[in-house]
Amino acid sequence: MGERIVHDRVAVPFSGPGGGTAPLSWGQKSILQDMRNSEWTYNISGAHHLPEGLTVADVAERLGRLMSKHPALRTRIGTDEDGEPCQVVHESGEIELEVMTFADHLDRTDAVDHGNRLWLKWMATPLAEHTPWPLRMGVMEYRGEAVYMVLTMGHLVVDGVGALVLMTDLGLGELVGRPVDPDAVRLADLARREATPQARRISERAMRYWEGHLRSLPPFTFGGSGAPDYEAGRRCRNVRFQSPAAHLAVVELARRTRTDTGRVLLAVIATAIARTTGVDPLTLHLAAGNRFRPGLADVIGSLVQNAVLTLDLDGTVDDVIAQARQATTSALMHAYYDPDQLAELAERLDVERGYPARITCRINDRRFSTRTRSDAAVGAPRMTEDEIRARQPETSVKWHKFVYRWTDQLFVNIEDHADTVYLQVVSDMDVFPAERVEALLYAVEELAIEAAFHADVPTGVQPRAAVAGTASG
Incomplete structure (x- = not known):
């Protein structure tokens, strides 16, 4: 043309x-x-x-x-x-x-x-x-x-x-x-305001919170012999997952636990990650918009920074949701800080523990309009488990080509698509081969459906050695 x-x-x-x-x-x-x-x-x-x-x-x-x-x-x-x-x-x-x-x-x-x-x-x-x-x-x-x-x-x-x-x-x-x-x-x-003593105190409080989560980190969240700093097109691959059934289940689960869909999705995704990797507790980054802070709602600028939180993933899915409700609030309250100060903290802790460590798992809820709609759907008529499972044939997984250089072993985006849980996942294929990624994605759907109607659904997290043995077999 x-x-x-x-x-x-x-x-x-x-x-x-x-x-x-x-x-x-x-x-x-x-x-x-x-x-x-x-x-x-x-x-x-x-x-x-x-x-x-x-x-x-x-x-x-x-x-x-x-x-x-x-x-x-x-x-x-x-x-x-x-x-x-x-x-x-x-x-x-x-x-x-x-x-x-x-x-x-x-x-x-x-x-x-x-x-x-x-x-x-x-x-x-x-x-x-x-x-x-x-x-x-x-x-x-x-x-x-x-x-x-x-x-x-x-x-x-x-x-x-x-x-x-x-x-x-x-x-x-x-x-x-x-x-x-x-x-x-x-x-x-x-930026000028962030250089004032008052703003520095906000960053210092955040660093005290971050230190508690960073001190006992392993070298990489999911193990592996090499850092996920690799050339484009070799280890990093992108996959998209859509599940209308998972969306309906998340709404029902939010209704039953009286929680918003954001925290329910965080809990279910984190549980699915732990179930497929054996990593428990799980320390991860969560993207924080920071626009809830006074005077920042309408700033034309980039305010997004990483929050950090740690979830213990034994017990039941309901237990994880309760944790996510509380942990997310604390994490977001401490997600406004000077990144240079965080880099200094990380460098000091690396020296103290005797090895460098990084968080290489990140979840980003990118929903804007659909998040509000999903939360509002909690007030709609209830659905049955059979009605939700009837939508499972519509679930799809679509793999895409290897993509650009990346620095996380696992990055899960919750995309802004209506009436479906739409996840875009970028993963290090050395740690997350295709079968493990697909197991994780289908676990999100299954955990949401089971927990939507039962308060005692176990997370199903096994020790890492057991999970690794199953994966290698």
Whole structure:
């Protein structure tokens, strides 16, 4: 289709307040560390239908207003006098809007299909290869009308919720119509605030909490002879799992235990991990958004940091859910900290215990709109176990190719898909061969269904040696 698409670029000038230099915020340090470790872009990317009647000139005008209003979008990463990374906010500049004009004889759906392919490509492409700014915008033009938009943003200046807040200025996204705080702290100002004594005390309290979880760690969460720092395409593989039955069971389990679906999913996934690996207790990272903190709800910036929690996984599934309810609260309360201070703590503990240790298991609940819907479904009519099991034939597992360099042995994303438990798992195949990963995923479904209707379901965790013996046989 390439010869039937005309590619062009429109220069869009902008200017706005907030220029200057600031240190990196704690959230920026966290995501920069992940980017360097994994060599992945971490771009936030998507595609959106545009309101009827818009022209390319209209979209360019909106892009200029967006850049002018938000200093985070005018930010570049630089180096300070000490050679450390810093953020530099520019007051003015120019950004290019990428325009793809489709021949009149094509169908409107061709433009939409092209945009859907494009946002996936842009997600995996470093922004610096195409623009000096942390935002890249493309518009599909068809018969004189701007019909579809591709928007990609750098994770160093925005996280998932921040992106949705930002998009309200474009009249797009799930938060359109929700009031946004016009006085929300700017990202550079947040970084300056995090350097104050008051913020340092918050980080110091977090370090005392973290130390209790890090002191007795093994070298790697799931053992293994080599660190999961490997070349792309060799040991790291991606699999997607969908289960409408598990979704219905999680809702019933949340209803029975009077718990939200997030903590139920955490407990069930952690139990499934322990059942298939024998690792008990399990210390893991949990992604924390930090937007519940005063004044941070509408910040245009990246606030996500790792929380840490430890779960004892013997007893029953109900026991683990009760633990998850309490442990998650404590973990999230201590997930706002200076990553440099955490690195210093980890280095000190490595020396004290006599070997380096890392947490290599992470769970990230990425649900936004569907999490609220799932929690609300607890009030819907009850379902029976037979009704839920009738949906099990719809469960699917789809393996994908080996992917980019990674640093976790197991990374479980709970994706934002309606009416299903949709898990995307990235795993180190040296520790998690395909059969073990699939056993883990199906255990999530089975544990949820069993525990939804019975309060005494055992976790089924066996010692690691027994699990390893079974796997090798």
